[in-house]
Amino acid sequence: MSKRSVDAVFQGLYLLTDIRGMLRDTVPHHHLSVEQKKEAEKILGKLEKQVAILKEELLA
Amino acid sequence: MSKRSVDAVFQGLYLLTDIRGMLRDTVPHHHLSVEQKKEAEKILGKLEKQVAILKEELLA
């Protein structure tokens, strides 16, 4: 089994949920503060890593 | 408001859910068929696009 890909799917879902939470916090204009932007950058960076793991695990 | 980023978050969540469904269908070994691999590749490609949109929208 590929526990690594399962973990990556959940991590990915959770990271996107964090972005979703950020969008909710900033309705209606979604103006992110400098800090929020930093946070979003970090989250999206991590998300890219999970996508890379999934490619590695599933497409190999 | 950034409807585009909201859509991207949901699209991203849905695409990861499709991958999750694929992992569920193939327990316990997650051996994907050629077709499933193709499908997974398509999904992960779309997912990368959504992540790119989010970067564009949120980090600009």
Place this chain on the structure above:
Amino acid sequence: MNCGEGIDTRQIDELFINLDPIQAGGRLTTDAMKAVLAYGDGYSVCDHCTKPFRLDHISKPPLAEFHRDLASFLNMDVARLVPGARRGFQAVASALVKPGDPVLLTAYSHYTEFLSVEQSRGMAFEIPANDSHIITPDGAAARIEEVSKTTGKTPALMFIEQVDYQYGNQHPVSDLIKVAHQYDIPVLCNGAYTIGIMDVNGKELGADFLVGSGHKSMAAPAPSGVLATTSEWAETVFRTTGIKGDLTGRTFGVKEVEMMGCTLMGVTSVGMMASFPHVKRRVKEFDAQVQYVNRIVDALLTIEGTKVQSEYPRKHTLTRMNTTDSFDTVARTHKKKGFFLTSALRERGIAGILAGSTRVWKFNSYGITSEQADYIAESFIEIAEKEGLACSR
């Protein structure tokens, strides 16, 4: 974008400030969202269910601990999860009210409280409100006396709302309970608009039963809720089954009759539980929320002809306005008619007020930030001024 055939993706809370009267306190925390996606499957919390096979005994996920924490959070002895506050009312009424029994409710009791009485075949009697839309101890005492006399029975149960759904007013629960207890009437305090939003202390209130709503005020999916009680009443409302299979001799362990056994076996209980640490923190920050709603109401009151029908200054975020003499005068000639107001709000990213309302309408600003409060306040004034209404700011 669909999530299933013909089901549009819901994005209200991602795109708008949502002032919906019943939705504001039930919006999920991000932790709850994560829990919901991990525990969506039916019976998802039952993986590690062992003897005695009951939801509140499951330790992984930590439901047993959550049940204990909930009771202590409410300062009550015992708590159970229920599929919505209404199912808590139903359980208590079913256990306490016999056919023909008089039951006291208030002029602002929710329809589900009435339904629970109707289902138990009790007789409903309302305690009136005073002119300020508050249920008073004197009113309660007078009604108890009257109902006891006319029916020849002491009421079997009294329902009171800590904050009611019509005005969002706070009622003197502790004093109301004292009155009821003088007549030995047990009291169910309906905390659907308070538990999970404000600090609620059951023992301090003197409540025999406290009922809260997960989806209304505890940032949880529907249907969910909590019924908490004292050790004394737990024996009645959480009594375990005594029925037996007459041929097989089967008995059914520690399952509780009024709970119908286990209640929330998946996404609902885990959603509530994931939000709970946040809920415990947010009840301490309710004062800020009250400031924000007052800022919005104050802005609305600068619009000539506008009245607030809820108690003022506001003590709760659920608020009832009357704009018959302000926004409704615009509606009479506006090409969008009564829809101009909610449509103008929507253009500004504000949703949740019943579409078409310009006379009496409610909003609930729970969960907003200080900036959002200012933005909402400013938006109302902007709309009013644009439509030529006089504003006194």
Place this chain on the structure above:
Amino acid sequence: MNCGEGIDTRQIDELFINLDPIQAGGRLTTDAMKAVLAYGDGYSVCDHCTKPFRLDHISKPPLAEFHRDLASFLNMDVARLVPGARRGFQAVASALVKPGDPVLLTAYSHYTEFLSVEQSRGMAFEIPANDSHIITPDGAAARIEEVSKTTGKTPALMFIEQVDYQYGNQHPVSDLIKVAHQYDIPVLCNGAYTIGIMDVNGKELGADFLVGSGHKSMAAPAPSGVLATTSEWAETVFRTTGIKGDLTGRTFGVKEVEMMGCTLMGVTSVGMMASFPHVKRRVKEFDAQVQYVNRIVDALLTIEGTKVQSEYPRKHTLTRMNTTDSFDTVARTHKKKGFFLTSALRERGIAGILAGSTRVWKFNSYGITSEQADYIAESFIEIAEKEGLACSR
């Protein structure tokens, strides 16, 4: 990986073939997963609720249509969503059973059916099973005669399981209902293990009430379910409220007493609805599922000493095995004791059988593929052979 403080992410269905007896049919479809994440918030389906303000009238998301489709899918006249099958039993018992009324159940009735009788203060009488663990029309007739004589009353209601939770056996529902109707006894058919998995035709069965479970067999989150009935009985079990606020004169519109008004106002109803198109298709493919379970049972039966306690060949995927004379003989000396079997299965990526079971245990293979069926069958034999049990393949 946590989803909320102290709540571990659940990955059973991503990592294992899950044979859990109660979970197999409640596993979400991917559409339901998407719906669950879009509609997680409390009261999420109420955005467009307008007059007459009832869940089954909401057209966006298409709950009104879903209610109609559900009734037609079951070939019944009216259907309502309920928070679990148990709440369907409760509604029917509450509407039909008066204190002291005799009620018929079967030797395999679920505990929640008993609880519904207990809550209505009825008296429970079981219809016995025959030696093949089937409830028979003759047995039912004899019991009706006997109970009517001893209690002096015709039973107010009869519960029957289409497929029971103990053996997963199919009972002759249509014939049982014919018997009950000869005595004018209304019948509730419990389809918790059939509705959403097998084709169920209420009118063909002659059922007065059909109850299904969303989280057990309709790929839906918990708690969810369906109660369907005929036009005749709808007037009783879905009667609308008649209670009135005696001072305010308030009435409560079309809210249904036994439903406690609206039932599933969010993630649960939308989850059910998102899975529904898939459910409609999958009931047509049940034969394949029956083939797969028989393949697994056949493999198990090649292990010397193994018995199947359910009817055989299997007609349903829920199956009860007895391995006291096979796997349990290993357990007696194995260093992992009774846990060797479930542990060996787990190592092979198979989960869901009660940990430590080696005597009588149940599994439910619903939802697997042909390849997975072979893999499970092979795994059991492999484990048996590894532990030195004789296999006749």
